[in-house]
Amino acid sequence: MRELSRFVVVAAATLAVGGCHGGPARAAKPWAGPTPVTSLVHACGDFRSCEAACQAGQGFACTFAGRYPEFGHGVPLDLPRALSLYERGCALGDPGGCYNVAVLLERGQGAPRDLGRAAALYRQVCRAGSQTACAAAERISAGSGVSP
Numbered sequence: 001m002r003e004l005s006r007f008v009v010v011a012a013a014t015l016a017v018g019g020c021h022g023g024p025a026r027a028a029k030p031w032a033g034p035t036p037v038t039s040l041v042h043a044c045g046d047f048r049s050c051e052a053a054c055q056a057g058q059g060f061a062c063t064f065a066g067r068y069p070e071f072g073h074g075v076p077l078d079l080p081r082a083l084s085l086y087e088r089g090c091a092l093g094d095p096g097g098c099y100n101v102a103v104l105l106e107r108g109q110g111a112p113r114d115l116g117r118a119a120a121l122y123r124q125v126c127r128a129g130s131q132t133a134c135a136a137a138e139r140i141s142a143g144s145g146v147s148p
Contacts (some may be wrong), residue, residue, distance in 0.1 A: 047075050054085065059092030066100060079110030090121070095128040102136065115140050 044050035044061055047068040053061030066085030069078040083104050089097025102121035105114045119140040125133035 054088060057092060059089045059094030059097060062089030062092060063094045063097035083110035095125045099125045099133055
């Protein structure tokens, strides 16, 4: 349940950035909070659609595509692939992608554990308005380790 909850929060954060139906991505806005789960279900439609939009340079789509291999939804579980998609989303300006990279690096999933980079990414997402990311950055800075 914790993983699903994290997915819903992160996916909701990415919805503020742009769509993946081929339309132009909107400018990033401060994250206002969760979006109803029903809005998340059809954000891209499927993995291939999200991956194609990601290749076209839509950061949100990269982040949303990453959840498929991270959780094994319709594609094999593949944490390095998920991390790569999240990193691309982050590089394209999607705070949800940055948050997901931080989570995986904090846990050492998909890549070796890197608390310094995870904390830096959490701080970046914190500046975009995510209180969850602020708390995670503070937790790492305080030395309390991996997220619960």
